[in-house]
Amino acid sequence: MGRLSIRWLLGELPKLEAERVIDATVAERLRAHYAEKTSGSGRRLVVAIFAVFGALLIGGGVILLLAHNWEAFGRGTRATIALAPLLVSQVMVGWVLAKKCESTAWREGTATLLALTVAAAIALVDQTYHTGGDLESFLWRWSLLLAPLPWLLNSTAVAMLFLASLTWWAGAAKVEGSQILVMWPLAAAVVPHLVQVLRSGRRGLRAANLQWAIALFLCVAAGLGLDHRVPGLWIVVYVGLFALMITLGAASRRGEEGLWRRPLEVVGITGSIVMWLILSFDEPWRHIGWKHIHTTERFHEVTSWLDLALAIGLPLAAIVAMALLLERGQHNLYLLWGVSVPLVAVVWPLTVATDSRWIGAVSFTLLLLVVGIATIAEGVRRQNLGTVNLGMLVVAMLVMVRFFDSGFGFVLKGFAFILVGIGFLVANVVLSRSLRAAEEEAK
Amino acid sequence: MNRSLRLALFVVVALVQLAVAGGAIVKSELALRTGEAFRFRIQPVDPVDAFRGRYVAIRFAVDRAPAADDLDVKPGKHVYLPIEIDTDGYAVLGWARAEKPTSGPYLRLRAGGVYPDEEGNRFVWVSMPFRRYYMAEDLAPEAGRAVWSGRRGQREASVGVRVRGGVGVLEELYIDDVPIHQWLAENADAR
Numbered sequence: 211m212g213r214l215s216i217r218w219l220l221g222e223l224p225k226l227e228a229e230r231v232i233d234a235t236v237a238e239r240l241r242a243h244y245a246e247k248t249s250g251s252g253r254r255l256v257v258a259i260f261a262v263f264g265a266l267l268i269g270g271g272v273i274l275l276l277a278h279n280w281e282a283f284g285r286g287t288r289a290t291i292a293l294a295p296l297l298v299s300q301v302m303v304g305w306v307l308a309k310k311c312e313s314t315a316w317r318e319g320t321a322t323l324l325a326l327t328v329a330a331a332i333a334l335v336d337q338t339y340h341t342g343g344d345l346e347s348f349l350w351r352w353s354l355l356l357a358p359l360p361w362l363l364n365s366t367a368v369a370m371l372f373l374a375s376l377t378w379w380a381g382a383a384k385v386e387g388s389q390i391l392v393m394w395p396l397a398a399a400v401v402p403h404l405v406q407v408l409r410s411g412r413r414g415l416r417a418a419n420l421q422w423a424i425a426l427f428l429c430v431a432a433g434l435g436l437d438h439r440v441p442g443l444w445i446v447v448y449v450g451l452f453a454l455m456i457t458l459g460a461a462s463r464r465g466e467e468g469l470w471r472r473p474l475e476v477v478g479i480t481g482s483i484v485m486w487l488i489l490s491f492d493e494p495w496r497h498i499g500w501k502h503i504h505t506t507e508r509f510h511e512v513t514s515w516l517d518l519a520l521a522i523g524l525p526l527a528a529i530v531a532m533a534l535l536l537e538r539g540q541h542n543l544y545l546l547w548g549v550s551v552p553l554v555a556v557v558w559p560l561t562v563a564t565d566s567r568w569i570g571a572v573s574f575t576l577l578l579l580v581v582g583i584a585t586i587a588e589g590v591r592r593q594n595l596g597t598v599n600l601g602m603l604v605v606a607m608l609v610m611v612r613f614f615d616s617g618f619g620f621v622l623k624g625f626a627f628i629l630v631g632i633g634f635l636v637a638n639v640v641l642s643r644s645l646r647a648a649e650e651e652a653k
Numbered sequence: 654m655n656r657s658l659r660l661a662l663f664v665v666v667a668l669v670q671l672a673v674a675g676g677a678i679v680k681s682e683l684a685l686r687t688g689e690a691f692r693f694r695i696q697p698v699d700p701v702d703a704f705r706g707r708y709v710a711i712r713f714a715v716d717r718a719p720a721a722d723d724l725d726v727k728p729g730k731h732v733y734l735p736i737e738i739d740t741d742g743y744a745v746l747g748w749a750r751a752e753k754p755t756s757g758p759y760l761r762l763r764a765g766g767v768y769p770d771e772e773g774n775r776f777v778w779v780s781m782p783f784r785r786y787y788m789a790e791d792l793a794p795e796a797g798r799a800v801w802s803g804r805r806g807q808r809e810a811s812v813g814v815r816v817r818g819g820v821g822v823l824e825e826l827y828i829d830d831v832p833i834h835q836w837l838a839e840n841a842d843a844r
Contacts, residue, residue, distance in 0.1 A: 273704055276706070277705060277706030277790070280789075281788065293671065296671065296674065297671070300670070300671075303663065304664070304667070307663055308656065308660055311659075328674075329704060330704075331674040333704040333705040335674050335677045335678055335681075336677075336705050336787075337706060338678075339677065339678070339685075339823070340708075340786050340787055340822070341681055341783065341822065342677070345704075348704060351673065355673060359666070362663055362666060389729075
């Protein structure tokens with residue numbers, strides 16, 4: 211049983227006792243049993259975090275020391291220095307695998323150190339022999355060598371380092387005009403580790419951290435991976451991706467508390483707001499679709515097809531996740547955030563057929579307004595201040611971009627801002643009062 | 654997965670990690686110890702790499718080679734480039750070919766595509782593998798400055814490269830035919 215479930219159970223005990231579902235002895239025995247189980251878990255978490263940060267600092271320090279370039283040492287000495295930290299950390303990881311496999315702190319700490327000493331070793335060899343090409347080539351070799359480690363060592367810290375290095379490589383390679391299709395199969399190396407972590411504790415901190423890394427990686431990778439042969443296809447891909455994150459996050463939720471433990475929803479909603487705001491301008495809708503397909507530049511055939519597969523697959527997957535939510539009859543608010551998918555499915559082809567930019571811009575302006583107001587309403591209904599503020603943030607940002615965008619006069623803009631501001635304050639005061647009243651009533 | 658299988662797999666991964674780092678050492682040492690020496694003219698600048706420290710970025714004065722009419726090579730594929738010596742004693746790239754030359758020194762490099770030049774002659778862009786000369790963090794900017802002034806015609810910059818079996822390894826950076834460390838020591842005032 212996870213820590214959150216135990217905390218819930220212990221919180222329920224007084225009520226169960228009062229309602230005579232269990233007697234005082236059973237309640238006491240349950241308290242003693244679970245107190246024992248949770249007593250060390252907080253400490254273990256702190257130790258694991260310190261182990262990872264310690265390893266990060268030591269490994270980073272080794273890289274910086276080597277980057278100084280100790281030219282006074284001969285090539286032989288430097289080659290030995292390059293391989294020695296790698297060998298030491300390999301032996302440490304081997305020992306942990308054999309003897310201390312159950313300890314998260316040992317596993318994560320030594321795995322992180324190994325990941326960094328791999329980087330230090332290839333960096334020093336490159337430096338000593340002036341080989342290895344540019345940063346792109348270095349990051350590529352590092353990513354390849356890291357790929358099996360997250361699963362093999364069951365290390366989330368290394369999985370995060372791996373995704374960061376792979377994203378960095380993809381960015382650097384894209385700037386150089388190289389093909390980065392291979393990023394996708396390589397990134398799939400974290401999937402077995404994700405399964406591993408979700409199985410061992412889906413509500414734990416490791417699962418949350420890994421999902422943050424994956425969600426952020428997908429946001430960047432989707433953009434980098436696109437070939438842009440068909441102009442505007444990115445609109446469908448990103449709308450689908452963020453809707454999928456929100457609905458998938460909501461569908462797989464098992465009572466996780468706090469925003470940090472719900473990365474898919476947080477990244478999905480933030481991404482959606484930014485994307486919809488961009489799409490509420492008419493510029494992104496200019497010259498999109500098959501009629502404006504690029505024919506003169508050189509494109510990669512497979513990547514172009516992948517663009518299309520993502521543009522169809524992501525929205526479809528989001529719709530499946532929405533259907534799942536509907537079937538369970540829950541999470542109405544999340545379904546609302548997924549409305550962008552059917553909307554883009556209608557607006558995109560319509561814009562392509564008519565070549566008129568305003569259809570998309572007006573549709574997404576209305577979507578922001580409707581979702582913002584509906585989110586406020588849902589927050590008020592559930593008496594949740596956070597949800598109300600999210601809805602108001604959406605409306606406020608829409609007002610801000612619209613008024614900076616259009617040719618309205620300063621006086622009108624001024625009044626609009628003051629009105630929205632007053633709206634924020636009034637709504638918060640009213641809601642806070644009603645929440646306080648509800649609390650007092652409950653007492 | 655049981656513990657010994659995981660451990661065995663890790664040993665394989667660890668050996669691959671060592672082989673990648675160690676293999677690069679062996680390949681470079683072989684070229685440096687037994688390779689033939691050449692000198693290429695360069696045009697450098699001095700940037701920094703977060704992982705590998707400071708270096709003098711090297712732009713080769715010659716980074717393309719003549720291509721015969723029948724040479725068909727896609728960007729990213731390897732070509733073989735015989736090394737020839739010009740009248741000043743510097744190395745230049747000979748006619749690019751798709752097959753390994755049977756005799757004489759050559760480099761195996763990645764092609765960047767075949768294009769016609771201003772006179773309509775075909776040439777192939779090549780990606781030189783030695784584009785960085787790593788130096789101590791305090792010396793690299795000075796070396797960069799020294800070589801930069803060389804670009805304005807006062808100093809000649811070049812690199813010594815050892816070549817063996819198509820592999821080239823950078824050995825030394827020269828300013829006016831003097832190795833860079835010696836040059837920096839002798840020209841403390843000029844820096």
